[in-house]
Structure formats: structure tokens, C-alpha cells
Amino acid sequence: MNYICSIILFYCFLLFSFYHLQAENNACANEQFQTIQLQNFEFRQQVESIINSNQSTHKINEDILEIPIAVHVLHLGEDSSVGSNISDLQIQEAIEKANSLWRNSFVTENSLSNDIKVEFCLAQYDPQGNPSTGIVRVNASSLPQYTETGIGYIEAVLQGIFGSDETQTKGLSDWNHSYVLNIWVVHKIAGGWGGYAFFPFGNNYPTDGVVITSNSMNKNSTTLAHELGHAMGLFHTFQGAENGCPANDLCFIQGDWICDTPPHKRSDCNNSACNNSADSILSFKNIMSYCSNRYIFTKEQKDRIRNTIFNSSRRALLQSTACSGIINAIPTTKQEKGLISIYPNPAQQEFMVEYPIKNNEAIQVHLLNIMGEVVFSTYLNSGLTHPIHLNHKLPIGIYNLQLKNKEAVIESTKIIIQ
Ligand SMILES: [Zn+2]
Structure with missing residues (x-):
């Protein structure tokens, strides 16, 4: 009713x-x-x-x-x-x-x-x-x-x-x-x-x-x-x-x-x-x-x-051939690499973060839900690729993934957890 x-x-x-x-x-x-x-x-x-x-x-x-x-x-x-x-x-x-x-x-x-x-x-x-x-x-x-x-x-x-x-x-x-x-x-x-x-x-x-x-x-x-x-x-x-x-x-x-x-x-x-x-x-x-x-x-x-x-x-x-009569080449997509990359995305409990981290650099990864609450956090080691394993299953949705050094958020991107 x-x-x-x-x-x-x-x-x-x-x-x-x-x-x-x-x-x-x-x-x-x-x-x-x-x-x-x-x-x-x-x-x-x-x-x-x-x-x-x-x-x-x-x-x-x-x-x-x-x-x-x-x-x-x-x-x-x-x-x-x-x-x-x-x-x-x-x-x-x-x-x-x-x-x-x-x-x-x-x-x-x-x-x-x-x-x-x-x-x-x-x-x-x-x-x-x-x-x-x-x-x-x-x-x-x-x-x-x-x-x-x-x-x-x-x-x-x-x-x-x-x-x-x-x-x-x-x-x-x-x-x-x-x-x-x-x-x-x-x-x-x-x-x-x-x-x-x-x-x-x-x-x-x-x-x-x-x-x-x-x-x-x-x-x-x-x-x-x-x-x-x-x-x-x-x-x-x-x-x-x-x-x-x-x-x-x-x-x-x-x-x-x-x-x-x-x-x-x-x-x-x-x-x-x-x-x-x-x-x-x-x-x-x-x-x-x-x-x-x-x-x-x-x-x-x-x-x-x-x-x-x-x-x-x-x-x-x-x-479509509608405008030219010939098949247009599909515009190519240029692989401009940003500093941060996540894959796979959407992900489940495990994914990779790619980001160059120097020795002795303290970088933390934070995952925030749509309420802005930090639901997962860990430090990353030096190097380029960083496997992430979520220690608990998160609800399906879009999350904000942030990389932080001691002072501030230095990178931010979105990840879908499914
Ligand atoms: Zn309208």
C-alpha cells in the first residue's frame, strides 16, 4: 500500500x-x-x-x-x-x-x-x-x-x-x-x-x-x-x-x-x-x-x-558511410598515460594500482565510499605497480581512490567495485 x-x-x-x-x-x-x-x-x-x-x-x-x-x-x-x-x-x-x-x-x-x-x-x-x-x-x-x-x-x-x-x-x-x-x-x-x-x-x-x-x-x-x-x-x-x-x-x-x-x-x-x-x-x-x-x-x-x-x-x-559514402576510419585512441592507473576496473577484491613511487616516499592509498568515508587504507611500497587486496568485501558501487602523501591528496580517480 x-x-x-x-x-x-x-x-x-x-x-x-x-x-x-x-x-x-x-x-x-x-x-x-x-x-x-x-x-x-x-x-x-x-x-x-x-x-x-x-x-x-x-x-x-x-x-x-x-x-x-x-x-x-x-x-x-x-x-x-x-x-x-x-x-x-x-x-x-x-x-x-x-x-x-x-x-x-x-x-x-x-x-x-x-x-x-x-x-x-x-x-x-x-x-x-x-x-x-x-x-x-x-x-x-x-x-x-x-x-x-x-x-x-x-x-x-x-x-x-x-x-x-x-x-x-x-x-x-x-x-x-x-x-x-x-x-x-x-x-x-x-x-x-x-x-x-x-x-x-x-x-x-x-x-x-x-x-x-x-x-x-x-x-x-x-x-x-x-x-x-x-x-x-x-x-x-x-x-x-x-x-x-x-x-x-x-x-x-x-x-x-x-x-x-x-x-x-x-x-x-x-x-x-x-x-x-x-x-x-x-x-x-x-x-x-x-x-x-x-x-x-x-x-x-x-x-x-x-x-x-x-x-x-x-x-x-x-x-557509417552516410556522409562520405566510404567507411570512416574509427578515430584512434591515443594512449596518453596519466600518472595513476587502475586495473581491472571495475574490480572485485583485488586490483592493481600503477603509480611511480620513489624509495623512502610514504604514499598511502585510500578508498572512499560515496559518503566520503574511508573504507580501506594501506601504504604502498616503492615501485610502479602495487597489487591491492581488499581485506573485506565492499558493497557494489563507485569509490573514490586517493593517493596521499604526508601533506595532501596527490592523485584521485574512480574505481567501480562489483
Ligand atoms: Zn533538455
Whole structure:
């Protein structure tokens, strides 16, 4: 009974916060759903493994990653370039804008943002290998509820609004998900959102891809850049702000799971009670916020995006022939060795720490749980490799492994104990 009550309360809470959301100019329909997804074990586990790959000693190099896209315009029967059947030029300009934000070349390079070194290219060939503009136009007006309400999505269902069947709508034009990232341009999203996108974590959704309204798909909007951020693994900067300031003590697994985006509330775009530091601008102007004039991706968001691409279903897109007609070489991963390395990771009771320790140097290894409590500690001998044997079984989870000398923590990395 208690369980049922808490489910009802949870959905009431979602409905309550939903009404606030619609007032935002930049609102996208990911918020409630991603909060639900984060309750899912498999989803969280995959995000954790990608975070862990952030800490890998095999840092991904700076090659530009090309992600092929196809744009499906699901219009209401208008002529091309009229109404929701937006022109090729408008689509190309919207993609250029998104690329300029992702490459940090919009107007001029901005020192607060980062070049993600990812570019989205309209497919030049369809899945059968025929030359294509990468833009497909379909009259979707005969789909029940599509004209009146727009495409249906879980966020609107939570609000009691039922648009057209999502799978059926996307099924009107849908290219192989390993060949392109699909973008559906719709005249309306049930509930009045500007866009939404699926994460490549957890379930492999058959409806995977980005949805954006025809009004938002233009050179003046940042919505496409934002939705592509979700599609490549980024949460909102205010994720977890349903009950006030998002928790941030363990910034790598709380809030948006990114440490260099200070916590803020959704509507905090100039001042924040959550974080008063000067670097709050990194969240206030972040592409993954709902604030206006957003243009920033942080360094850690860049790492998250690139690690997501390499460690999720998005990786297949790097080998697609959609943009070039030839198989792209998979960008190589450069083996830049950091000073500390742990393997295997995830580990059980035994693992190796690789770190150069000189004679007479007193280095201690500490393992901290998510509460910040030291759950294991030992001294390391001189040398490069140090076998660690945990003298007791630890609960499954992410731990912070620190190396300390007499004065301070000198190295820190994450390890998953399973
Ligand atoms: Zn969003």
C-alpha cells in the first residue's frame, strides 16, 4: 500500500513540476523522463561506466568525430518551404548553428566554452547507398491526433495529453539507427515542448533519436544543440533541482553528474542560492540549461560527450558511410598515460594500482565510499605497480581512490567495485 501511495505521490509531484516547466522558453521534454530513467538500475549503471571511462588512462584523442544525421520533416501537407514543411536552407542553417556551438566557433571562439570536436553532417547517401540530401519529407497529417496535438511522448502522457503514437509517427520515416542519428522535425510536440532526445543509455529505445519542432529548427535557436547534447549523454545543468538546489557534494554522481557545472535551480540564470561563485556562469550560460543566450559546454561536458560516443551505441555512427559514402576510419585512441592507473576496473577484491613511487616516499592509498568515508587504507611500497587486496568485501558501487602523501591528496580517480 505504501508503495502504491509513493508512486501516486511521485506522479503528482511530476505533474506539479510539469506546469512550471512549460513557461520556460527553452524547455525541452527531457526533464521528467530523465529523472525517471535515473531511477533505473541499468540506466544508472551505464552512465556510471561512462563516467568511469572519463577516468581512464586511455584518454580519447582530439580527432574530430563526424556524426551523420538524417532529418525527417513530418509536415501537415504544406508545400515545401511553407509552414511546418520547412525549407532545406532552414534545416541546413539550423545544423550549422548547432555545429558552431559544438565547435565553439559561433561568432568568435569563446574562452568559456570548449570545442567538442564533434560535427553533425547531413547524410549524403540513403541507407540503400543512393545519393540523398539527408532530408526526407512526409505528410503526417493523416496520423490520428498528429495535426491537433502533435507527436506523443511520455512527458505529455504524464500530464494527461495524448498526441499521435510516437512509434507510429517516427515509423513514417526512420533510417537505421546505426547508420544515422535520426532527427524528426514536427509541427508540434504534445504538451508544447520545443524538443526532446533519447540518451544512448539503458534500454535501446526503438524510438531513439531527436525530435524538434519546426519553429525551433532554425539558425536563431539553440534547441538543436541542446537536444543533441542529451543524445550524446548530457543531462540538464539543473538536473535534480526538483526539491531545491541539486545535491553536489558528490558532483560526479549527483545533479547532472558533471563537476564543473555549478548546481543551480532551473530558473536561476543570473544569481543562484545554490552556488554563488563566479563560475556559476558556466551553468547560467550552459547549452544544457534553460537560460537564454546559452552557448557554453564545459570541459567535463566535452569529456562526457566524447566518452559517451565511444562507449555507447553512438559508436556505430563513427563507422557509417552516410556522409562520405566510404567507411570512416574509427578515430584512434591515443594512449596518453596519466600518472595513476587502475586495473581491472571495475574490480572485485583485488586490483592493481600503477603509480611511480620513489624509495623512502610514504604514499598511502585510500578508498572512499560515496559518503566520503574511508573504507580501506594501506601504504604502498616503492615501485610502479602495487597489487591491492581488499581485506573485506565492499558493497557494489563507485569509490573514490586517493593517493596521499604526508601533506595532501596527490592523485584521485574512480574505481567501480562489483
Ligand atoms: Zn533538455
